[in-house]
Amino acid sequence: MSPSAVVSDSATNHNTSNNIYTQSNATLAPSESKSNPNFLPVLIHVADAGNDRDPSPNQTALMRKVKGLLEVSKHLDHSPESVTPQCKAVVSPIRRIPTEIWAMIFVECLCYEDRCFIEAERDEAPLNVAGVCQRWRGIALSTPSLWSSIAITRTPALDNSYPRRELVSLWLSRSAPCSISFSFTIDMVRRESNLSALQDLWAGNKQNSPDQEALVGELLCCMSRWKSVQFALPFLNGYDIQTGAPLLERVKVIKGVVQSWSSFDPFIHRIWEDAPRLRIFSLRDDSDWSSRYEKDLLPVPIRLTELEIDYDWPFILCWLVLRESPELTKCNFGRFCGIDESGSHLPPVFLPKLHSLTVTSTIHSFDHGETLKLTKVLSLITAPNLKKFEMQWDNGYVHEPFMTFIARSACALTELLILSVPIPKREMKEVLEAISGSLKVLKVEVGSTGTPFGKDLLRSLTWRGPNEVFLCPNLERILLGRSAIGKRDSFFIRMVESRWHVDNGRVRLKEVEIQTSEERGPPPGFDQLESYRGEGLKLQVDYDWDVEIKSDTEGEDSD
Known part of the structure; x- marks a missing residue:
């Protein structure tokens, strides 16, 4: 029986007996392998099939036959044009790795490092592993967790973004049905626009372009799958949110433009009402300090464990927020203002789980000669399990509130x-x-x-x-x-x-x-x-x- 007959027979009937397999090993001659014109196409077919998907029973039988042929063809011509190198490629151990293992390896290739979100770079996962071969691409596209995180940056002119909206749409569709994490911020490093665009942005004269508004709409359509999100205003533009965020765990909002919070506050409260898993909330105002006290965060969700507030806010609001957040473990209060005797009558809030506390004042107040007495904030808190305490920018240090706080909390x-x-x-x-x-x-x-x-x-x-x-x-x-x-x-x-x-x-x-x-x-x-x-x-x-x-x-x- 010729080698081609053995291979063809095993391709049509994967139950071919081991006797035929033994016979193929015994009857093969080097000259037959070199002269048989049907041998190479069959091997190429097996190699391509094994590369496209996991080996089927038929393909597994063929690979065993090829391995037997290789054992008796060690003295064949080993030039690139010969059959032997292609035979070896067919029986390579890498072809026997299951799809599930490849998917796990690809996920481990995701490079987070100090980043919270994956950047769409050609030389990094998931884009690089999806471009190796047909089988790897198929595995990558069928692994939603590979596409469950993406970093999106807009130009200062708010007319474009990287990656482009088309790629973001593909990314979101490939991540389904997994939860999705994303950042949607403004790129102040590349500065692709001119100086006037930056000035308009800081002045609050910029709004998202129609293309960017469409991108915001696509992100909002996936709101039921949000897990960790970070975005810089402007974000919303009159959208009526009809769905909650049942998987949402973390929210970070950055306000880098002079823009009213009136359209944004209802969105935040809607998230709080329909996000039972929300535990971490961060709000940072990088714009100027011309609009004090206009934010309204109350009521805050009582489930929060980490809270970071970095904008001008008064003494009394801090106490109200703490009172409604009994589960806090980490708290960062920045840019205090209005610290006076108004809160002296307030009882301290008991926070049994708080282990990290940072308090910071408004730096610009030093320029106006205002004495802040930041340590008075400590009169609002009792934290028996506090481990880390940080205080910054207090030009009116008062010793008694600090020592009273340490004695009252008895924290180590x-x-x-x-x-x-x-x-x-x-x-x-x-x-x-x-x-x-x-x-x-x-x-x-x-x-x-x-x-x-x-x-x-x-x-x-x-x-x-x-x-x-x-x-x-x-x-x-x-x-x-x-x-x-x-x-x-x-x-x-x-x-x-x-x-x-x-x-x-x-x-x-x-x-x-x-x-x-x-x-x-x-x-x-x-x-x-x-x-x-x-x-x-x-x-x-x-x-x-x-x-x-x-x-x-x-x-x-x-x-």
């Missing part, structure tokens, strides 16, 4: 970050004494407002021996602005060295970072610590800060 803070807050030396020491046992990360940057780390405090942080008590024994990372230690460089260096040499099972200092300017440079003697870098101590100097250090002669002996 592990991270404390104080940036651009003029906290005096004595008050800084009292704060550290109150949280000494639990603190692991300390970051203090006060700019030119003072030097909170006096000699007495640096001595208290210095380890002096196995039986000596010192502040913050579990401290692992310390990040200080150059001005935070003033002229007390030798005390700071001695403190770092001592905490690197602690023994008796105590926690070692692992990282030291100094924020300074190019003009000032690191503290004198900082190079002495370089010898510990090879032993594992991480040292870093950040030159991004323009630090101005005052003469710091007052109180030098009274620390």
